[in-house]
Amino acid sequence: MKIKTCTYPEQSQKMIDMGIDVWTHDMAYRKIQGTLGEEIEPWPAYTNTGKLFDSREFPAWSLDALMRMMPIIEYDGHAYQALCYYRNGKGIVNYENINEARPFVSMSAEHLVDAAFDMIVWLVEEGYIKVNKTQ
Numbered sequence: 001m002k003i004k005t006c007t008y009p010e011q012s013q014k015m016i017d018m019g020i021d022v023w024t025h026d027m028a029y030r031k032i033q034g035t036l037g038e039e040i041e042p043w044p045a046y047t048n049t050g051k052l053f054d055s056r057e058f059p060a061w062s063l064d065a066l067m068r069m070m071p072i073i074e075y076d077g078h079a080y081q082a083l084c085y086y087r088n089g090k091g092i093v094n095y096e097n098i099n100e101a102r103p104f105v106s107m108s109a110e111h112l113v114d115a116a117f118d119m120i121v122w123l124v125e126e127g128y129i130k131v132n133k134t135q
Contacts (some may be wrong), residue, residue, distance in 0.1 A: 004111040011117050015061065018124045019131030024069065025059035059063040066116035070095075073104065073128055080104040082119065084112050091115045 006027040007015065016022055063084070070082035073095055080095040091112030096106040107118040123129040 004113050006062045007066075007113060007117055009058050009131075012058060012060050013119065015060070015117075016077070018121070020069075020120070020124070020129075021132065022059055024061070024065060026065040027060040029058040029060055031074045057081050061117075063113050063116055064098055066113065067093075069120060069129060070116075070123065070129060072098075075104060077105075078102075084116060086112065093117075 009029055012029075017068070021133055031127075063125040067082060067084060070093075079098045081098055082093060082095055084091065084093045086092070089110075090108045091110065091114065092106060092108045093112070093115040094106045096102060097104065105119075105122065107115040107122065109115040109118060120129065
């Protein structure tokens with residue numbers, strides 16, 4: 001399985017479109033001139049030029065950045081926290097009851113980053129993550 005370190009540009013664009021604060025990204029795709037023409041590669045965000053983005057950069061979120069966005073959810077008198085792991089070759093992000101390991105919601109994908117991205121989308125859609133739609 002190929003390792004995936006961060007959200008793909010399409011996923012990053014969806015996060016921006018949903019209203020996720022772009023400054024929460026911790027990686028950036030940079031356009032580089034490769035042997036096959038222009039290519040993109042993910043880099044740690046410190047490669048960012050300091051302005052929002054220039055024509056060579058696009059934000060990306062690592063698994064760590066995505067997990068840090070996930071709040072503890074209070075539902076039906078129980079507290080649920082996000083946990084991530086691999087099981088049977090799938091990346092899984094669950095919201096589980098802190099005391100009973102009882103899942104509230106679960107996302108799975110080939111890569112943990114994709115499962116975490118799907119969870120962020122769900123959290124925004126359900127109102128658990130407040131976003132600024134005017135970005």
